[in-house]
Every structure is written in C-alpha cells, then in structure tokens.
Amino acid sequence: MSSGLVRMAAARDHAIRYGFIVLLFGLIAYFxxxxxxxxxxxxxxxxxxxVAITGVLALGVTATLVVGGFDLSIGSVATSAMMAAAYxxxxxxxxxxxxxxxxxxxxxxxxLINGWLIVYMRVPDLLATLGMMFLLVGLQRIPTExxxxxxxxxxxxxxxxxxxxxxxxxxxxxxxxxxFIPNLIPVSVVVLLVLAVLIWFFLEYTRFGRMMYAVGSNExxxxxxxxxxxxxxxxxxxxxxxxxxxGGILLAARLGRGDIASGNxxxxxxxxxxxxxxxxxxxxxxxxxxxxxxxxxxxxxxQGLTMxxxxxxxxxxxxxxxxxxxxxxxFALSGRGKR
Amino acid sequence: xxxxxxxxxxxxxKSFGHIEVLGGVSLDLHAGEVTVLMGANGAGxxxxxxxxxxxxxxxxxxxxxxxxxxxxxxxxxxTPAEAxxxxxxxxxxxxxxxxxxxxDVATNLTLDRLSGSGAPTLFNPGRVRREAKAVxxxxxxxxxxxxxxxxxxxxxxxxxxxxxxxxxQPKVLILDEPTSSLSSAEADRLxxxxxxxxxxGVAILYISHRMSDIRRxxxxxxxxxxxxxxxxxxxKPLDYEGAVNAMxxxxxxxxxxxxxNSAKPILTIDGLRIAExxxxxxxxxxxxxxxxxxxxxxVGKTALAExxxxxxxxxxxxxxxNGKPYAPGSTGEAIAAGVFLVAKDRSENGIVGDxxxxxxxxxxxxxxxxxxxxxxxxxxxxxxxxxxRELGIVCRSEKDEMSALSGGNQQKVMVARWISxxxxxxxxxxxxxxxxISARRDIAAKLRASANGRATLLFVTELDEALETADRIxxxxxxxxxxxxxxxxxDLERLLAEVAGRPLHSAA
Numbered sequence: 001m002s003s004g005l006v007r008m009a010a011a012r013d014h015a016i017r018y019g020f021i022v023l024l025f026g027l028i029a030y031f032x033x034x035x036x037x038x039x040x041x042x043x044x045x046x047x048x049x050x051v052a053i054t055g056v057l058a059l060g061v062t063a064t065l066v067v068g069g070f071d072l073s074i075g076s077v078a079t080s081a082m083m084a085a086a087y088x089x090x091x092x093x094x095x096x097x098x099x100x101x102x103x104x105x106x107x108x109x110x111x112l113i114n115g116w117l118i119v120y121m122r123v124p125d126l127l128a129t130l131g132m133m134f135l136l137v138g139l140q141r142i143p144t145e146x147x148x149x150x151x152x153x154x155x156x157x158x159x160x161x162x163x164x165x166x167x168x169x170x171x172x173x174x175x176x177x178x179x180f181i182p183n184l185i186p187v188s189v190v191v192l193l194v195l196a197v198l199i200w201f202f203l204e205y206t207r208f209g210r211m212m213y214a215v216g217s218n219e220x221x222x223x224x225x226x227x228x229x230x231x232x233x234x235x236x237x238x239x240x241x242x243x244x245x246x247g248g249i250l251l252a253a254r255l256g257r258g259d260i261a262s263g264n265x266x267x268x269x270x271x272x273x274x275x276x277x278x279x280x281x282x283x284x285x286x287x288x289x290x291x292x293x294x295x296x297x298x299x300x301x302x303q304g305l306t307m308x309x310x311x312x313x314x315x316x317x318x319x320x321x322x323x324x325x326x327x328x329x330x331f332a333l334s335g336r337g338k339r
Numbered sequence: 340x341x342x343x344x345x346x347x348x349x350x351x352x353k354s355f356g357h358i359e360v361l362g363g364v365s366l367d368l369h370a371g372e373v374t375v376l377m378g379a380n381g382a383g384x385x386x387x388x389x390x391x392x393x394x395x396x397x398x399x400x401x402x403x404x405x406x407x408x409x410x411x412x413x414x415x416x417x418t419p420a421e422a423x424x425x426x427x428x429x430x431x432x433x434x435x436x437x438x439x440x441x442x443d444v445a446t447n448l449t450l451d452r453l454s455g456s457g458a459p460t461l462f463n464p465g466r467v468r469r470e471a472k473a474v475x476x477x478x479x480x481x482x483x484x485x486x487x488x489x490x491x492x493x494x495x496x497x498x499x500x501x502x503x504x505x506x507x508q509p510k511v512l513i514l515d516e517p518t519s520s521l522s523s524a525e526a527d528r529l530x531x532x533x534x535x536x537x538x539x540g541v542a543i544l545y546i547s548h549r550m551s552d553i554r555r556x557x558x559x560x561x562x563x564x565x566x567x568x569x570x571x572x573x574x575k576p577l578d579y580e581g582a583v584n585a586m587x588x589x590x591x592x593x594x595x596x597x598x599x600n601s602a603k604p605i606l607t608i609d610g611l612r613i614a615e616x617x618x619x620x621x622x623x624x625x626x627x628x629x630x631x632x633x634x635x636x637x638v639g640k641t642a643l644a645e646x647x648x649x650x651x652x653x654x655x656x657x658x659x660x661n662g663k664p665y666a667p668g669s670t671g672e673a674i675a676a677g678v679f680l681v682a683k684d685r686s687e688n689g690i691v692g693d694x695x696x697x698x699x700x701x702x703x704x705x706x707x708x709x710x711x712x713x714x715x716x717x718x719x720x721x722x723x724x725x726x727x728r729e730l731g732i733v734c735r736s737e738k739d740e741m742s743a744l745s746g747g748n749q750q751k752v753m754v755a756r757w758i759s760x761x762x763x764x765x766x767x768x769x770x771x772x773x774x775x776i777s778a779r780r781d782i783a784a785k786l787r788a789s790a791n792g793r794a795t796l797l798f799v800t801e802l803d804e805a806l807e808t809a810d811r812i813x814x815x816x817x818x819x820x821x822x823x824x825x826x827x828x829x830d831l832e833r834l835l836a837e838v839a840g841r842p843l844h845s846a847a
Contacts, residue, residue, distance in 0.1 A: 205713050205714060206709070206712045206713055206714065207705035207706060207708075207709045207712055207713075207714050208712060210698070210705060210714060211705060213691075213693060213694070214691045214694065214702060216693070217691045217692050217693035217694065218689075218690065218691045218692060220687060220688050221688055221689050221690060221691050221702070222691070222702070223670060224648075224650070224670055224680065224682050224688055224689070225670070225674075225702040225703035225756075226669075226670045226671040226673070226674040226675075226703050227670075227671070228669070228671060285693055
C-alpha cells in the first residue's frame with residue numbers, strides 16, 4: 001500500500017473517531033459567533049435543562065440497544081409517569097415520595113411487560129414496544145377522561161381535586177445548585193450526570209454490562225457461554241422503563257402539572273441522541289458516553305437554532321438530518337455491515 | 340470419452356482484499372466425465388465454484404463453454420440464474436441456499452421458471468404441479484410435492500435442489516460436497532444419477548473429500564491447494580494416494596498417537612436416549628482420555644453434545660459426573676459443573692463479532708474474573724495473552740478484532756476460551772471445521788497435552804480427525820453409539836461399515 005493510501009485511511013479513521021466531537025465544538029463556536037447571547041449562563045442552563053430529560057430517556061434506550069433490541073415506548077412511559085405523579089399528588093393527595101415510588105414502579109412494570117412480550121411471546125421488539133406506546137398513550141388519559149391534571153381541577157365525578165405538588169417534588173425540576181454562578185445547575189442535570197456515570201460504569205466495567213453487549217452481538221454464543229440471555233434482555237427493558245419514568249418525574253416536576261399535551265418530542269430526541277452516540281469516538285455500537293454526547297449535541301443544536309430565530313417547525317427536520325448523517329458516519333464510513 | 344473440453348477455465352484469479360484466494364487456476368471438464376476436485380479447507384474450491392456459477396466476479400482469467408466465451412459476471416442480470424440458463428448448473432454445499440424453506444416442494448422444483456424473461460406473469464398452481472411432477476419423476480424423487488421444504492429432512496432438501504438443477508439438462512453440472520448430509524442409501528441414489536448423467540454426456544465437476552465417493556465416481560481427479568491446481572490424475576487406475584498428497588502438499592502420515600487407557604471414570608452415561616425411537620446410549624469417559632465420536636452428518640452427534648451441555652434434555656437416562664448425578668438444566672449449570680462445550684460452526688455459535696480476542700476468550704468466565712460484578716481487566720488480559728502464547732494464535736495483540744483472524748486462528752480462540760479454565764468434561768463439536776491443517780495439529784496437540792484431570796470428548800465427521808487425536812473412537816449412527824474402537828490397530832473396515840450404518844456382524 002502506498003503511503004498516500006495509508007495516510008488517507010488514517011485520516012478517515014480520525015474523521016470517524018473524532019468527527020462528531022469536532023462537529024459539536026464547531027457548532028458551539030458557530031452559534032457563539034452567530035447567535036447573540038448563546039455563550040451565557042442562561043443559555044447553558046436552557047441547554048442543560050432541555051438535554052436532561054431526553055438524556056435520561058436516551059440512556060435507558062441505550063441499554064435496550066446494547067442487547068440488540070429497541071424501545072419505542074420510552075416517550076409514553078415518561079408521559080405516563082408524569083400523569084401518574086400528578087394523579088397521585090393532586091387527586092389522591094399523597095406526598096412526593098409516594099409519587100416518585102409510583103412512577104418508578106410504573107416504569108419497571110412496563111419494562112417487565114415489554115421484556116416478557118419480546119422474550120417469551122416472541123413479539124419483535126419494535127412491534128411490542130410500539131404497541132406498548134399506543135397502549136400507554138391511551139391509558140394515561142383514562143383516569144381523568146382525557147383532562148390534564150392540576151390543582152383545583154374538577155374530576156369527572158364532579159369533585160374538585162385539591163392536592164398539590166409537594167415543594168420537594170417541584171424542587172426536582174426547578175431547584176438549581178450554585179456552581180460558580182448562583183442558581184446555575186438544575187437538579188435534573190445532576191440526575192442526568194449521575195445516571196450517565198452509573199450506566200456507563202455498568203456497561204463498560206461490570207460483567208453484566210459486558211454480557212449485555214455479548215447478547216446484542218451474538219445471542220447464541222452468549223447463551224452457549226452460560227449466560228441467562230432471556231433475563232439479560234428483560235433487564236434491559238426494565239432499565240429502559242425505569243429510566244424513562246425518571247425522565248417523567250423530572251418532566252412533572254418542571255411543569256408542576258400533569259399536562260396531557262407535553263412530551264411529544266421525547267421519543268424522537270432520545271432515540272436521536274442514542275443513535276448519534278454510535279458515531280461518537282468511532283464506537284460503532286451503543287454506548288453511554290456517546291449517548292450523553294449525542295444528547296448534548298441535540299440540545300446545543302436546538303438551543304442555537306432557537307436563538308437564531310429558526311422557526312420551530314424546521315427543528316424536527318434538522319434533527320432528522322443530523323441523525324441520518326450520524327448513522328452514515330457509523331455504518332457506512334466505519335465499514336460496519338460491510339462484508 | 341470425449342477429448343474436447345466442454346468447459347474450460349484458464350488462469351482464473353480472485354482476491355478478497357489483500358488475500359489471494361485463487362492464483363491462476365486452469366481446469367478442463369470433458370463431456371461424459373466425472374472430474375473430482377479435491378482440496379483441503381480454504382484451498383479455494385468454493386471460491387472457484389462461486390465464480391463459475393456467477394456468484395462472485397473473477398479477478399482475472401478466461402472461461403469458455405463449448406468453445407464460446409463464458410462470462411457469468413457479464414450476464415445481465417448478473418445472477419446465478421443466467422449461468423444456469425447458459426448450461427452450467429451448480430448445486431451448492433449449503434443445502435438451504437438451494438431451496439426456499441417456506442415454499443412447497445412443487446414450487447421449489449420449478450422455481451427457476453418463475454423468474455427471468457419468458458416466465459409467465461400469472462402463477463398457475465396446476466401447471467407448476469404438473470411440471471414439478473415431471474421433474475420429480477425423471478429423478479425418481481419420492482417426496483410429497485405439497486410438503487413444505489421446512490418440514491423436510493436436510494437430505495430430502497438436497498434431493499430437491501439437485502432435482503431442480505437436473506431439470507435444466509445442463510452441459511456442466513457442479514456438485515459441491517453433495518453427500519455431506521446424505522445417508523448411504525440416498526448417496527447411492529445420487530451416484531446412480533451421476534452415472535446416468537455421465538452416460539448422457541454431461542461434464543460433471545464433483546467436489547468432495549470423501550474417499551468413498553471419489554472411488555465410486557471419479558474418472559479423473561484434480562487436486563487443489565492454496566488457490567492453485569496442485570495435481571491432475573487421469574491415468575487408470577487412478578492414483579488416489581497421490582491425489583491426497585497433492586491436496587495436502589505432503590505425504591499424510593497419521594501421527595501415530597499412543598492410545599492411553601484411563602482407570603478413573605469422570606462421566607458415566609446410562610441409558611441416555613436423545614431422540615424418539617432411538618436406542619439408548621451408555622458410555623464412560625475417563626480421566627486423561629481423549630475420546631472421539633464419529634459418524635455422518637445428522638446421526639445425532641450435535642444432539643448428544645447439546646444434551647451433555649444442558650442445551651437440551653434427554654428423553655430418558657441418567658448421567659453421573661465425578662460420582663455425582665449430573666442433569667444440567669441450562670448451559671450455565673453445565674459450566675458451573677465443569678462441563679464445557681466448544682460448539683460447532685463458530686461464526687454462528689461461538690464468535691461474538693463485536694468483541695476482540697481478549698473479550699471473546701473471557702466470555703464464559705466473567706464471574707471468575709470479577710469482584711462484586713466489576714471485571715478485573717488485568718486478569719482478563721493476562722489469561723488471553725497466555726492462551727495466545729500457548730495455542731500459537733497468530734495476531735498482533737489480544738485486542739485484535741476476530742474478523743482479522745484466519746479461520747484456524749479464530750477456532751484457536753474458541754478453544755482458548757474454554758481451555759483457559761479447568762474442565763471436568765471438555766466437549767468439542769466439529770472443532771476442525773474450516774481449520775487449516777497446521778492449526779488443526781496445534782489444537783489436537785494442545786488437547787492431548789492438557790488432557791489430564793478431565794475427560795475430553797470430540798465430535799467429528801472426518802474419520803482422519805478422530806484417528807489423529809483420540810485414544811478411543813466411538814461410532815455413532817441413528818442417534819446412538821454403534822461401535823467402539825481403541826485407537827491402536829483399528830479395524831478400519833469394521834469402523835467404516837459402522838459409520839455407514841451397515842455393521843459387518845449383522846451381514847447374513
């Protein structure tokens with residue numbers, strides 16, 4: 001091979017490896033120049049806040065991608081958890097702890113059902129979780145007959161719901177920690193960081209994470225190496241469900257009500273973040289660090305576009321373009337899927 | 340016997356990446372003649388066949404059919420179907436490539452007529468059945484035409500694939516290891532058919548390394564080695580030994596192994612039945628012993644291996660491991676009990692493609708290599724390095740991707756995975772599949788050298804592999820053990836008769 005070819009191959013390797021990180025910093029630099037006030041604490045907070053919830057969902061869906069599956073129900077699990085939190089506190093007049101526990105339980109149960117459908121009922125993952133998505137979108141509307149939940153609302157039977165969101169619960173979405181500048185880092189961002197480090201460590205450094213990757217790459221080989229493959233797959237969906245419900249809790253705490261109309265973009269944004277993560281550092285596989293970078297990437301992009309007064313209706317299109325480009329980076333350029 | 344070559348290949352080349360698979364192969368096929376092509380795994384036989392049948396593009400060289408240029412890759416559309424229409428028909432080794440599992444036999448028999456120019460647009464079930472019946476009758480095929488392919492045995496599927504190929508009345512017929520999954524009765528049917536076609540003047544290229552097939556059919560033997568023709572034998576009587584030598588590049592002398600006896604039993608199997616209606620299996624494997632179970636494809640070797648490893652449950656019978664009852668409910672339980680299996684078909688059942696060498700080796704033993712769930716990578720790496728050294732795995736480092744390794748080295752990694760920890764019973768199912776001869780010797784030597792302290796059980800189809808590695812050879816036929824031989828002064832005739840399902844003592 002000539003030295004020119006070697007250099008080209010090396011350059012391509014670098015492009016694949018660092019392409020998305022460079023693109024991220026390029027994007028930040030561009031917005032810093034082009035959009036007034038992009039480089040400011042307020043803007044950073046906006047980005048972090050928008051990233052936090054989708055990021056948590058994306059980390060969850062990463063777990064299912066690792067075992068070779070997919071979870072389309074995460075967005076609806078998050079909104080169901082949000083509605084449940086509101087219902088528990090406002091209608092049932094329970095405290096914040098009960099609400100949080102109820103949400104986490106919903107996430108775990110939905111994950112178990114997803115896993116059961118996929119592993120034991122042999123429903124293909126996309127179809128099982130798509131079905132679950134529709135089911136949950138409908139289910140979350142039944143208790144209030146399609147109404148949003150807020151303090152003082154009138155229930156279908158005519159009673160007035162007098163419960164309130166606890167202050168502690170609202171703090172999850174609204175409190176900000178001081179970080180050099182007072183009131184900078186929202187709680188949700190701390191939650192994201194903790195969960196990201198946890199899932200990253202779990203996937204990269206524990207034997208359970210390693211085996212999940214093995215299941216995703218060659219299920220039969222993992223089984224013949226003694227792994228309880230079915231259990232691993234079900235656990236992946238439980239992780240995804242629980243993470244999505246945590247996202248829902250953060251959403252409820254930020255909104256302070258159970259809003260039937262919010263959370264529509266969660267699924268697309270989270271899936272985009274996780275899939276962009278494939279391309280980060282040339283991993284070519286689902287990974288927690290890449291997912292976190294992907295989430296920040298989507299957040300920066302949207303905040304930048306918003307501040308440049310790009311119309312809201314172009315945002316989904318641009319997200320889609322970025323996602324497709326990221327997938328090209330992963331699959332075509334890195335030579336995966338080629339034989 | 341015609342002297343004009345019907346089909347002529349000259350200077351054929353093919354490379355995959357930097358690896359040259361065919362380095363200028365020239366080959367003539369004559370009408371009414373069976374040319375046997377022999378070659379070890381990786382010699383380039385399959386690549387040659389795939390170029391001729393239009394699956395791969397050639398890298399260079401010429402081909403001619405009946406005096407005209409033959410260029411399957413120039414056909415438009417560039418498909419095997421065009422090669423078939425031109426008169427070159429190939430029956431591939433992988434049976435399921437030749438049939439569509441979800442369709443019935445009749446449709447499969449007439450499949451080629453459903454596509455291509457001139458095919459009717461409307462699907463006429465009645466006509467399909469009539470045509471299929473004609474094809475089946477010509478072949479003497481006794482299969483229900485309405486049966487779905489997926490409900491048939493592998494042997495029946497093979498017969499369907501061959502029958503369809505015959506329907507084209509080809510000038511050249513290429514059979515790629517066609518008997519590898521046929522019973523002896525079915526193989527006899529195939530041989531009769533090959534005889535008939537030879538009389539009709541078809542030029543036949545028959546790829547096999549089964550000596551019994553070759554002795555029965557060959558008019559001429561061509562040996563291939565490392566992507567080139569290494570010998571052509573057409574003088575009668577055919578020099579079979581010379582052909583084998585040309586294929587292997589050296590005189591095969593069976594490394595006479597000193598068969599060991601074992602006093603201490605490790606595994607005892609009593610009355611184990613692995614299939615409905617089969618005879619029970621009883622056997623004992625001893626400490627330090629290497630035992631090979633040989634038999635044709637489909638006689639239950641893999642089923643027995645999987646039963647021992649907890650993948651499937653026996654119908655009846657008991658197993659005892661080191662004096663304790665052994666009835667694994669899962670692969671995890673088998674491993675915990677010290678029973679390891681190197682499964683056959685490594686790309687399907689063994690290799691984790693996203694993992695490097697080191698991660699592939701450690702796969703079953705994460706628990707032993709971690710503390711509180713956290714993997715100890717230093718131990719993982721040390722284990723991999725030690726195995727790479729001991730088995731002579733050719734690689735740059737333990738971080739290499741599996742896809743960068745040759746078949747032999749990939750298989751060494753699969754063996755390394757399981758031999759890295761002490762086993763009580765070490766099972767290997769077809770461990771030499773797709774493995775070059777030097778890797779095969781390395782693996783066999785390692786198995787014998789490390790045999791003490793465990794029982795080692797190999798399942799092999801090729802008898803030579805059993806003769807080269809085992810202290811004791813058991814023969815399997817129809818889901819049970821039918822013969823036992825100590826690997827010293829073996830009565831090969833008796834052994835081969837048992838393999839073929841015709842034990843000598845039962846002959847009247």
